[in-house]
Amino acid sequence: GAVVSQHPSRVICKSGTSVKIECRSLDFQATTMFWYRQFPKQSLMLMATSNEGSKATYEQGVEKDKFLINHASLTLSTLTVTSAHPEDSSFYICSAKKQGAPNQPQHFGDGTRLSIL
Amino acid sequence: QQQVKQSPQSLIVQKGGISIINCAYENTAFDYFPWYQQFPGKGPALLIAIRPDVSEKKEGRFTISFNKSAKQFSLHIMDSQPGDSATYFCAASPAPGTGNQFYFGTGTSLTVIP
DSSP, rough: OOEEEOOSSSEOOOOOOOOOEEEEEEEEEEEEEEEEEEEETOOOEEEEETTTTTOEEEOOOTTTTTEEEEETTTTTEEETTTOOOOGGOOEEEEEEEEESSOOEEEEOOOOEEEEOO | SSSEEEOOOOEEEEETTEEEEEEEOOTTEEEEEEEEEETTTTOEEEEEEEEOOOSEEEETTEEEEEEEEEEEEEESSSSSSGGGGGEEEEEEOTTTTOOOEEEEEEOOOEEEEE
Protein backbone atom coordinates (compact mmCIF):
# COMPACT_ATOMS: atom_id res chain seq x y z
CA GLY A 1 0.00 0.00 0.00
CA ALA A 2 0.85 3.66 0.03
CA VAL A 3 -0.07 5.32 3.28
CA VAL A 4 0.11 9.03 3.92
CA SER A 5 -0.32 10.22 7.47
CA GLN A 6 -1.38 13.78 8.18
CA HIS A 7 -1.28 15.31 11.63
CA PRO A 8 -3.10 16.83 13.40
CA SER A 9 -6.53 15.90 12.10
CA ARG A 10 -8.17 18.91 13.72
CA VAL A 11 -6.93 22.18 15.13
CA ILE A 12 -8.87 24.92 16.86
CA CYS A 13 -6.88 27.96 17.84
CA LYS A 14 -7.04 31.69 18.38
CA SER A 15 -6.46 34.28 15.71
CA GLY A 16 -2.79 35.20 15.37
CA THR A 17 -1.51 31.71 16.21
CA SER A 18 0.80 29.85 13.85
CA VAL A 19 -0.18 26.27 13.09
CA LYS A 20 2.04 23.50 11.74
CA ILE A 21 0.62 20.55 9.83
CA GLU A 22 2.73 17.47 9.13
CA CYS A 23 2.44 15.13 6.18
CA ARG A 24 4.33 11.85 6.22
CA SER A 25 4.59 9.07 3.68
CA LEU A 26 4.77 5.99 5.90
CA ASP A 27 5.75 3.21 3.55
CA PHE A 28 7.28 4.91 0.54
CA GLN A 29 9.60 7.72 -0.39
CA ALA A 30 7.97 10.78 -1.87
CA THR A 31 10.04 13.12 -3.98
CA THR A 32 7.04 15.36 -4.43
CA MET A 33 4.31 16.29 -2.01
CA PHE A 34 1.35 18.53 -2.65
CA TRP A 35 -0.70 20.76 -0.38
CA TYR A 36 -4.34 21.42 -1.10
CA ARG A 37 -7.09 23.46 0.44
CA GLN A 38 -10.68 22.34 0.19
CA PHE A 39 -13.76 24.41 0.95
CA PRO A 40 -17.07 22.69 1.81
CA LYS A 41 -18.59 20.83 -1.12
CA GLN A 42 -15.87 22.03 -3.45
CA SER A 43 -12.95 20.50 -5.27
CA LEU A 44 -9.34 20.44 -4.20
CA MET A 45 -7.46 23.67 -4.71
CA LEU A 46 -3.74 23.16 -5.16
CA MET A 47 -1.77 25.53 -2.97
CA ALA A 48 1.79 24.42 -3.58
CA THR A 49 4.03 21.65 -4.80
CA SER A 50 6.81 20.61 -2.49
CA ASN A 51 9.96 18.92 -3.71
CA GLU A 52 12.41 17.35 -1.30
CA GLY A 53 15.42 19.55 -0.71
CA SER A 54 14.22 22.53 -2.71
CA LYS A 55 11.85 25.46 -2.35
CA ALA A 56 8.17 24.83 -2.81
CA THR A 57 6.37 26.07 -5.89
CA TYR A 58 3.30 28.07 -4.97
CA GLU A 59 0.19 28.49 -7.07
CA GLN A 60 -0.89 31.94 -8.13
CA GLY A 61 -2.62 33.80 -5.35
CA VAL A 62 -1.15 31.72 -2.52
CA GLU A 63 1.01 33.77 -0.17
CA LYS A 64 4.30 32.00 0.38
CA ASP A 65 5.02 34.00 3.52
CA LYS A 66 1.65 33.02 4.93
CA PHE A 67 1.84 29.33 4.10
CA LEU A 68 5.37 28.12 4.81
CA ILE A 69 6.26 24.76 3.36
CA ASN A 70 9.25 22.66 4.28
CA HIS A 71 10.12 19.32 2.67
CA ALA A 72 13.23 18.30 4.55
CA SER A 73 13.17 14.57 3.82
CA LEU A 74 11.69 12.08 1.38
CA THR A 75 9.00 11.17 3.89
CA LEU A 76 8.04 14.45 5.53
CA SER A 77 6.61 17.76 4.42
CA THR A 78 5.19 20.42 6.71
CA LEU A 79 2.82 23.31 6.12
CA THR A 80 2.87 26.15 8.61
CA VAL A 81 0.02 28.64 8.53
CA THR A 82 1.57 31.73 10.04
CA SER A 83 -0.45 34.24 12.06
CA ALA A 84 -3.66 32.44 11.17
CA HIS A 85 -6.91 34.38 10.89
CA PRO A 86 -10.54 33.22 10.62
CA GLU A 87 -10.40 33.39 6.82
CA ASP A 88 -7.68 30.71 6.92
CA SER A 89 -10.17 28.25 8.42
CA SER A 90 -10.46 25.38 5.99
CA PHE A 91 -9.73 21.72 5.31
CA TYR A 92 -6.07 21.27 4.36
CA ILE A 93 -5.02 18.07 2.64
CA CYS A 94 -1.59 16.83 1.64
CA SER A 95 -0.70 14.20 -0.91
CA ALA A 96 2.47 12.43 -1.96
CA LYS A 97 3.72 10.74 -5.08
CA LYS A 98 6.07 7.78 -4.96
CA GLN A 99 9.60 8.41 -6.07
CA GLY A 100 10.69 6.91 -9.34
CA ALA A 101 8.05 5.21 -11.50
CA PRO A 102 6.03 7.36 -13.90
CA ASN A 103 2.29 7.79 -13.83
CA GLN A 104 2.00 7.21 -10.14
CA PRO A 105 -1.15 8.36 -8.39
CA GLN A 106 -1.14 10.91 -5.64
CA HIS A 107 -1.82 9.35 -2.24
CA PHE A 108 -3.69 11.59 0.12
CA GLY A 109 -3.63 12.12 3.84
CA ASP A 110 -6.88 12.36 5.78
CA GLY A 111 -6.74 16.12 5.99
CA THR A 112 -6.54 18.68 8.76
CA ARG A 113 -9.60 20.67 9.75
CA LEU A 114 -8.30 24.09 10.79
CA SER A 115 -10.64 26.38 12.70
CA ILE A 116 -9.43 29.84 13.69
CA LEU A 117 -11.50 31.62 16.32
CA GLN B 1 -9.86 27.83 -16.36
CA GLN B 2 -11.09 24.36 -15.46
CA GLN B 3 -8.78 21.85 -17.12
CA VAL B 4 -11.02 18.90 -16.36
CA LYS B 5 -14.80 19.26 -16.53
CA GLN B 6 -16.90 16.87 -14.49
CA SER B 7 -20.62 16.15 -14.51
CA PRO B 8 -23.07 15.77 -12.97
CA GLN B 9 -22.52 17.83 -9.82
CA SER B 10 -24.76 15.49 -7.88
CA LEU B 11 -26.31 12.12 -8.54
CA ILE B 12 -28.94 10.04 -6.78
CA VAL B 13 -29.15 6.36 -7.62
CA GLN B 14 -31.21 3.50 -6.28
CA LYS B 15 -29.40 0.62 -4.62
CA GLY B 16 -28.40 -1.89 -7.26
CA GLY B 17 -28.42 0.69 -10.04
CA ILE B 18 -25.56 1.97 -12.18
CA SER B 19 -23.89 5.28 -11.29
CA ILE B 20 -22.21 7.09 -14.17
CA ILE B 21 -19.95 10.11 -13.79
CA ASN B 22 -18.42 11.84 -16.77
CA CYS B 23 -15.28 13.89 -17.28
CA ALA B 24 -13.85 15.74 -20.24
CA TYR B 25 -10.51 17.40 -20.89
CA GLU B 26 -8.84 19.47 -23.60
CA ASN B 27 -5.14 19.09 -22.98
CA THR B 28 -3.78 16.27 -25.14
CA ALA B 29 -0.67 16.18 -22.97
CA PHE B 30 -2.67 14.46 -20.24
CA ASP B 31 -1.51 10.89 -19.90
CA TYR B 32 -2.92 9.53 -16.67
CA PHE B 33 -6.50 9.62 -15.45
CA PRO B 34 -7.30 8.56 -11.88
CA TRP B 35 -10.58 8.61 -10.02
CA TYR B 36 -10.75 9.39 -6.33
CA GLN B 37 -13.46 8.71 -3.75
CA GLN B 38 -13.82 11.05 -0.79
CA PHE B 39 -15.95 10.55 2.31
CA PRO B 40 -16.84 13.54 4.53
CA GLY B 41 -13.97 14.63 6.73
CA LYS B 42 -11.50 12.36 4.98
CA GLY B 43 -8.91 12.77 2.27
CA PRO B 44 -9.53 11.44 -1.23
CA ALA B 45 -8.67 7.78 -1.80
CA LEU B 46 -7.57 6.39 -5.15
CA LEU B 47 -10.30 4.25 -6.63
CA ILE B 48 -9.11 3.30 -10.11
CA ALA B 49 -6.93 4.83 -12.82
CA ILE B 50 -6.39 4.48 -16.54
CA ARG B 51 -3.90 5.45 -19.19
CA PRO B 52 -4.99 6.46 -22.70
CA ASP B 53 -3.59 3.35 -24.36
CA VAL B 54 -6.61 1.34 -23.18
CA SER B 55 -10.30 2.08 -23.66
CA GLU B 56 -11.61 0.39 -20.55
CA LYS B 57 -10.41 -0.75 -17.16
CA LYS B 58 -12.45 -2.70 -14.66
CA GLU B 59 -11.80 -3.34 -11.00
CA GLY B 60 -14.64 -5.08 -9.23
CA ARG B 61 -17.78 -2.96 -9.53
CA PHE B 62 -15.84 0.04 -10.82
CA THR B 63 -15.11 0.58 -14.51
CA ILE B 64 -13.41 3.44 -16.31
CA SER B 65 -14.35 3.97 -19.95
CA PHE B 66 -11.91 6.10 -21.93
CA ASN B 67 -12.51 7.75 -25.31
CA LYS B 68 -9.26 9.27 -26.46
CA SER B 69 -10.62 10.85 -29.63
CA ALA B 70 -13.43 12.55 -27.75
CA LYS B 71 -11.15 13.40 -24.82
CA GLN B 72 -13.68 12.00 -22.40
CA PHE B 73 -13.62 9.41 -19.67
CA SER B 74 -16.23 8.13 -17.31
CA LEU B 75 -16.62 6.13 -14.13
CA HIS B 76 -19.30 3.46 -13.94
CA ILE B 77 -20.25 2.00 -10.60
CA MET B 78 -22.22 -1.21 -11.09
CA ASP B 79 -24.65 -2.52 -8.48
CA SER B 80 -24.35 0.72 -6.53
CA GLN B 81 -24.54 0.37 -2.75
CA PRO B 82 -25.36 2.86 0.01
CA GLY B 83 -21.73 2.56 1.11
CA ASP B 84 -20.71 4.05 -2.25
CA SER B 85 -22.33 7.34 -1.21
CA ALA B 86 -19.42 9.78 -1.35
CA THR B 87 -17.93 12.52 -3.48
CA TYR B 88 -16.05 11.36 -6.56
CA PHE B 89 -13.33 13.33 -8.30
CA CYS B 90 -11.81 12.64 -11.67
CA ALA B 91 -8.32 13.91 -12.36
CA ALA B 92 -5.76 14.13 -15.12
CA SER B 93 -2.04 14.56 -15.16
CA PRO B 94 0.47 15.13 -17.93
CA ALA B 95 3.03 12.62 -19.11
CA PRO B 96 6.10 12.11 -16.91
CA GLY B 97 8.66 14.81 -17.37
CA THR B 98 6.11 17.44 -18.32
CA GLY B 99 4.73 18.17 -14.89
CA ASN B 100 3.67 16.60 -11.63
CA GLN B 101 0.43 18.43 -11.08
CA PHE B 102 -2.92 16.69 -11.05
CA TYR B 103 -5.89 18.60 -12.41
CA PHE B 104 -9.07 17.69 -10.58
CA GLY B 105 -12.66 17.86 -11.69
CA THR B 106 -15.18 19.74 -9.59
CA GLY B 107 -16.53 16.59 -7.96
CA THR B 108 -19.77 14.59 -8.02
CA SER B 109 -21.74 13.96 -4.88
CA LEU B 110 -23.24 10.48 -5.17
CA THR B 111 -26.11 9.35 -2.99
CA VAL B 112 -27.24 5.75 -3.21
CA ILE B 113 -30.72 5.26 -1.81
CA PRO B 114 -31.40 1.94 -0.06
